[in-house]
Amino acid sequence: MPPQTVRPPLLHAVGIRVPGLTMTVAIALVATVVGRLVPVLGSALPAVVIGLLVALVRKPGSLLAPGITFSSKFLLQLAVVLLGAQLSLSSIGRVGLESLPVMLSSLVVCLLAAWGVGRMLGVVRDLRTLIGVGTAICGASAIAAVAPVIAAAGADVAYAVSTIFLFNILAVALFPLLGHALGMDAHTFGLLAGTAVNDTSSVVAAAGVFGASALGFAVVVKLVRALMIIPVSIGLSVIEARRDAAGQPLTAGRIVRLVPWFLLGFLIVAVVNSLGVLPPPVHDGAVTASVFLIAVALAGIGLSIDVAALRRAGWRPLTLGAILWVLVTATTLAAIALTTR
Known part of the structure; x- marks a missing residue:
């Protein structure tokens, strides 16, 4: 009998992930094509939906599980680390103090309402957190950043992404009409769209419908708003640790260790991008890769969704999303009125 060969641990770890990873990449490629054909959709939602449809036809087996888990x-x-390539300190400086009160007021109102209204509606903690940060910060990107921090279930992530997407579509249709009705100029509408619309594709669509001159400022506001991912995620890490620590003191050292590695990576990439040392091909590649990796990850989440859990969630999360969307819009309009006189 020939001696058995043992595969090196690294090769084994890579090998068992290849089948599932191949499937999630294939779904992400299809979702990317869909997103380019229908830009307002983006690639995140199609990736979740396609993954879910595949799982409904045939639930992925044990052969695919390691790669799907690796993707999700x-x-x-x-992907969150690479999102930092979309930000620079110079762009943050250009947005300046004008947008900060507007962004912070809508953020605080949304997160408080997500906690209070979500509890009143009986929405489970993780799901109301995901819908809250998705509405308050930047849609699917914020949900992607927070989901691993709170160890959210795939069904909760999928429901949150779908809910945020629905109200992004409504915002694209209604916000330009609202802006014109209120007599907003391009700069003011850019501040509204960048603060109250979530995913970048929807911000671009809404600002583009209003007028090309609103587009640049809206996108910068949206990207600066994405920085709120960092303090919110760190705060959630601390909350999760206190919940699981059984009364252990929360020292400064523990707080530092609680900061997720990918948020540090996000900040480092943003700083490096600010220094202008990234060649344009590298910068553009990082931005493109971040969008594609989010699609790959959400394809994995879609493939692993517990459909029964989605049914159990019912109408309450959607109602929460609607309430938060209205509150963020109203708060943004009020803050603009108070700070731009």
Whole structure:
């Protein structure tokens, strides 16, 4: 009998992930094509939906599970790191103090309402957190960043992404009409769209419908708003640790260790991008890769969704999303009125 060969651990770890990873990448490629044909959709939602439809036809077996898990966890975190390439300190400075009160007021109102209204509606904690940060910060990207911090279930992530997407579509249709009705100029509408619309594709669509001159400022506001991912995620890490620590003191050292590695990576990439040392091809590649990796990760989440859990969630999360969307819009309009006189 010939001696048995043992595969090196690294090769084994890579090999068992290849089948599932191949499937999630294939779904992400299809979702990317859909997103380019229908830009307002983006690639995140189609990736979740396609993954879910595949899982409904045939639930992925044990052969695919390691790669799907790798996609929905590690690649999701890596995507968050690369999102930092969309930000620079100079762009943050250009937005300045004008947008900060507007963004902070809508953020605080949304997160408080997500906690209070979500509890009143009986929405489970993780789901109301995801819908809250998705509405308050930047849609699917914020959900992607927060999901691993709170160890959210795939069904909760999928429901949150779908809910945020629905109100993004409504915003694209209604916000330009609202802006014209209120007599907003391009700069003011850019501030409204960048603060109250979530995913970048929807911000671009809404600002583009209003007028090309609103587009640049709206996108910068939206990207600066994405920075709120960092303090919110760190705060959630602390809350999760206190809940699980059984009364252990929360020292400064523990707080530092609680900061997720991918958020540090996000900040480092943003700083490096600010220094202008990234060649344009590298910068553009990082931005493109972050969008594609989010699609790959959400394809993995779609493939692993517990459909029964989605049914159990019912109408309450959607109602929460609607209430938060209205509150963020109203708060943004009020803050603009108070700060731009």
